[in-house]
Amino acid sequence: xxxxxxxxxxxxxxxxxxxxxxxxxxxxxxxxxxxxxxxxxxxxxxxxxxxxxxxxxxxxxxxxxxxxxxxxxxxxxxxxxxxxxxxxxxxxxxxxxxxxxxxxxxxxxxxxxxxxxxxxxxxxxxxxxxxxxxxxxxxxxxxxxxxxxxxxxxxxxxxxxxxxxxxxxxxxxxxxxxxxxxxxxxxxxxxxxxxxxxxxxxxxxxxxxxxxxxxxxxxxxxxxxxxxxxxxxxxxxxxxxxxxxxxxxxxxxxxxxxxxxxxxxxxxxxxxxxxxxxxxxxxxxxxxxxxxxxxxxxxxxxxxxxxxxxxxxxxxxxxxxxxxxxxxxxxxxxxxxxxxxxxxxxxxxxxxxxxxxxxxxxxxxxxxxxxxxxxxxxxxxxxxxxxxxxxxxxxxxxxxxxxxxxxxxxxxxxxxxxxxxxxxxxxxxxxxxxxxxxxxxxxxxxxxxxxxxxxxxxxxxxxxxxxxxxxxxxxxxxxxxxxxxxxxxxxxxxxxxxxxxxxxxxxxxxxxxxxxxxxxxxxxxxxxxxxxxxxxxxxxxxxxxxxxxxxxxxxxxx
Numbered sequence: 001x002x003x004x005x006x007x008x009x010x011x012x013x014x015x016x017x018x019x020x021x022x023x024x025x026x027x028x029x030x031x032x033x034x035x036x037x038x039x040x041x042x043x044x045x046x047x048x049x050x051x052x053x054x055x056x057x058x059x060x061x062x063x064x065x066x067x068x069x070x071x072x073x074x075x076x077x078x079x080x081x082x083x084x085x086x087x088x089x090x091x092x093x094x095x096x097x098x099x100x101x102x103x104x105x106x107x108x109x110x111x112x113x114x115x116x117x118x119x120x121x122x123x124x125x126x127x128x129x130x131x132x133x134x135x136x137x138x139x140x141x142x143x144x145x146x147x148x149x150x151x152x153x154x155x156x157x158x159x160x161x162x163x164x165x166x167x168x169x170x171x172x173x174x175x176x177x178x179x180x181x182x183x184x185x186x187x188x189x190x191x192x193x194x195x196x197x198x199x200x201x202x203x204x205x206x207x208x209x210x211x212x213x214x215x216x217x218x219x220x221x222x223x224x225x226x227x228x229x230x231x232x233x234x235x236x237x238x239x240x241x242x243x244x245x246x247x248x249x250x251x252x253x254x255x256x257x258x259x260x261x262x263x264x265x266x267x268x269x270x271x272x273x274x275x276x277x278x279x280x281x282x283x284x285x286x287x288x289x290x291x292x293x294x295x296x297x298x299x300x301x302x303x304x305x306x307x308x309x310x311x312x313x314x315x316x317x318x319x320x321x322x323x324x325x326x327x328x329x330x331x332x333x334x335x336x337x338x339x340x341x342x343x344x345x346x347x348x349x350x351x352x353x354x355x356x357x358x359x360x361x362x363x364x365x366x367x368x369x370x371x372x373x374x375x376x377x378x379x380x381x382x383x384x385x386x387x388x389x390x391x392x393x394x395x396x397x398x399x400x401x402x403x404x405x406x407x408x409x410x411x412x413x414x415x416x417x418x419x420x421x422x423x424x425x426x427x428x429x430x431x432x433x434x435x436x437x438x439x440x441x442x443x444x445x446x447x448x449x450x451x452x453x454x455x456x457x458x459x460x461x462x463x464x465x466x467x468x469x470x471x472x473x474x475x476x477x478x479x480x481x482x483x484x485x486x487x488x489x490x491x492x493x494x495x496x497x498x499x500x501x502x503x504x505x506x507x508x509x510x511x512x513x514x515x516x517x518x519x520x521x522x523x524x525x526x527x528x529x530x531x532x533x534x535x536x537x538x539x540x541x542x543x544x545x546x547x548x549x550x551x552x553x554x555x556x557x558x
Contacts, residue, residue: 001080001127001155003106003200005217005406006415012198012221020228020376020402021221023197026262027065027101027190029224033265034062040238042261044286045091045270046278049137049163054091058265061095068099070180070189075158077129079104079193082203084128086110086119086249087162088137088272092171093248094258096132097202101220104195105129108203108215109249112137116145118213120152125215125409126203127155132171135163138273143169197221203409204251206349215409216251216349226255226352226403227263229374233356234290234317236260242268243288243315245279245297246533251349252321256292276300280310287314294533295325296471298342302332313339319356321345326464327367346370346439348425351401355379355437369436370429377401380422381431394440394455397429398422445475445537450482454516462510463488463503468496471527473535474518477544487544488518491526498523520547 015021033040038059046053056064077083083105085096093109100107108126110119112134123131133142146159164170195201197220205213230236244257248270261268269286271279279301282288291297298320301307318333320342330342344366345356356371365371373379380388381395389395400421408414416424428446429437440457447454456474463472470491476484492498500521507517528539 001082003080003217003409004412005198005200005219006412006417007198007219007406011421015221015225015402018376018402020225021197022224023221024224025101025195025197025220026224026259027098029262029265030058030062030065030098033262034058037238037265038062040265041267043091043094043258043268043270045089046272046282047090048088048273049134056091056095061091061098064095064176065098065102066181066186067179068095068175069102070184070186071175071178072099072105072130073103073189073193074180074183075130077103077105079195080106080199081129082106082108082126083130083132084108084110084123084126085132086112086114086142087132087134088112089244089248089253089270090162090272091270092132092162093254094262094268097254097258098262101195101201102190103193104199106200106203108205109254110205111247111249112140116149119145120149122205122213122215123149123153123156128153129155130158130160131156132160132162135161135165195220198406200406202254204254204349214411214414216405217407217409218405222351222403222405223255223259224263225376227260229376229403230256230260230353231264233353233358233374234319236264236266236290238265240264240266240290241286241288241314242266243271243279243283243286243291244268245271245274245291246293251352252292252294255352256319274300276304277306277310280307280312283312283315284310289314290317290319291315292319292321295320295329296533298325298333299329302329302336308336312337315340317341317343319343319345319353321347321353321370326461328465330367342366344370346427346437348399350405350423350425351377351399351403353377354399354401354403357436365434365436369432369438371437372435377403379429379431379437381429381437386418391433392430394428394430396443397425397427397437397439399425442537447474447476447484447486449479449484449486449515454486456486459486459488459512459516459518462507462512463490465510466498466503466506468492468498468502471535473527473537473540475537475540475544477520477541477547485520486516486518487520487522487540487547489522489524489527489540489543491524520544522547 042058042061044055097107160171162171167173200217202218203215246253248254257268347353354377357366378400428440431437460472470493472490474488477487479485528536
């Protein structure tokens with residue numbers, strides 16, 4: 001298909017002049033790594049479907065990427081065609097992505113939890129030529145689903161199955177066991193198909209916290225610029241080992257495992273089903289040093305019984321992003337894993353990590369902010385008129401980053417960059433005098449009760465400290481008199497109890513003004529989440545619309 005990145009010549013020239021866009025491809029980096037240290041470990045995975053593990057060196061990863069590239073081309077994949085991959089965290093992501101780059105194709109990672117409704121929309125939007133699926137994962141039959149979808153998708157020519165039984169569609173039989181690269185001259189073959197570093201190379205769907213996923217387009221230059229900035233932020237070396245339990249079909253996993261490890265010629269360790277004891281076992285066995293994930297991953301490593309039996313002293317850094325980190329959790333992480341630095345950060349699929357705290361920051365900044373802008377990234381907080389607000393004042397968060405994406409697929413109207421390159425992030429925030437931000441919620445998460453803004457994140461933070469509460473999310477529920485009231489959804493720790501009366505007594509004790517108190521409490525078994533672990537507040541808002549307030553605080557004093 002024809003991609004139309006929204007990328008000006010001025011932006012390209014500026015990024016090149018600043019040395020941030022180096023016009024390289026990930027295939028170049030893999031080939032260099034294989035030449036320098038061919039026997040170094042590149043990727044280690046575990047396949048829960050068949051119980052096997054795969055360990056690839058850089059030479060082996062290079063060879064597989066070349067073979068897959070030649071096979072895809074033989075199947076009719078041309079420059080600009082989309083290869084969709086709906087797999088768990090297996091080695092295939094790294095090899096298939098590099099293979100796509102070698103022939104100018106575009107990778108579209110898809111979450112394994114997606115089913116026919118989501119896939120029909122997503123595969124149709126990208127006009128995917130190839131779909132790669134597992135034979136089975138967590139008991140689900142992917143080939144049958146894909147076969148039923150295929151007649152509805154005229155662009156979809158091939159369905160390849162990892163672990164399949166049909167030799168005409170089995171990935172191993174059709175792609176890996178045939179020496180496709182001997183049937184062409186790879187050097188000339190790839191040179192003729194080599195993409196420009198500013199061509200679209202990846203389409204990643206937004207995670208759907210608002211209910212409307214969009215196809216985020218990235219180029220080699222924007223992705224490798226993310227790797228450059230992350231390398232500096234984390235202080236990465238070749239000896240570092242990245243552990244990834246977040247899905248590779250989400251930008252956190254794909255970018256900061258597959259691409260970042262190749263960029264640094266290091267090893268990445270993949271886990272396909274999140275289970276904290278297995279994670280601890282892998283971190284110990286592979287001596288993992290760095291990981292990234294959302295708050296639930298950190299919470300599980302801190303609170304799951306049995307984790308402490310494993311030696312996790314190699315793990316030096318955990319970048320926690322995707323939702324505000326309860327400060328009590330950071331304190332608990334330090335107590336249980338004293339060698340671990342928990343780094344708070346903020347970013348989006350659209351630009352990767354934009355802000356982070358740094359080792360050596362004062363404790364109040366680590367615990368109470370989402371960091372400051374990385375070098376070459378910029379953020380600001382503005383009012384409704386688009387003017388920067390004073391320090392400490394809440395407003396709309398905008399970002400202007402070297403890593404900013406190049407548009408939403410077939411949605412040029414949604415790009416949202418102004419003439420100066422500032423992107424509307426959809427988040428609200430405050431910024432202090434030193435440039436540290438605190439995300440106060442999504443713009444749609446704002447609760448305006450009787451004309452007064454409710455500080456949602458601060459109230460959530462207070463409730464999270466209650467010993468009975470495992471997680472909490474507060475959303476607006478409509479009210480005919482006050483406009484909106486707050487509704488708190490909570491999950492509880494095993495063996496505890498919590499109700500509305502306990503909540504109000506607790507909030508009184510912590511001296512939260514009563515206008516900020518939630519006026520509805522719903523205890524639920526689990527939160528609706530995006531594939532990356534973010535709570536889907538739009539679904540909670542839908543639930544809250546059907547509820548009536550338990551109590552009216554509006555006439556009570558503060």
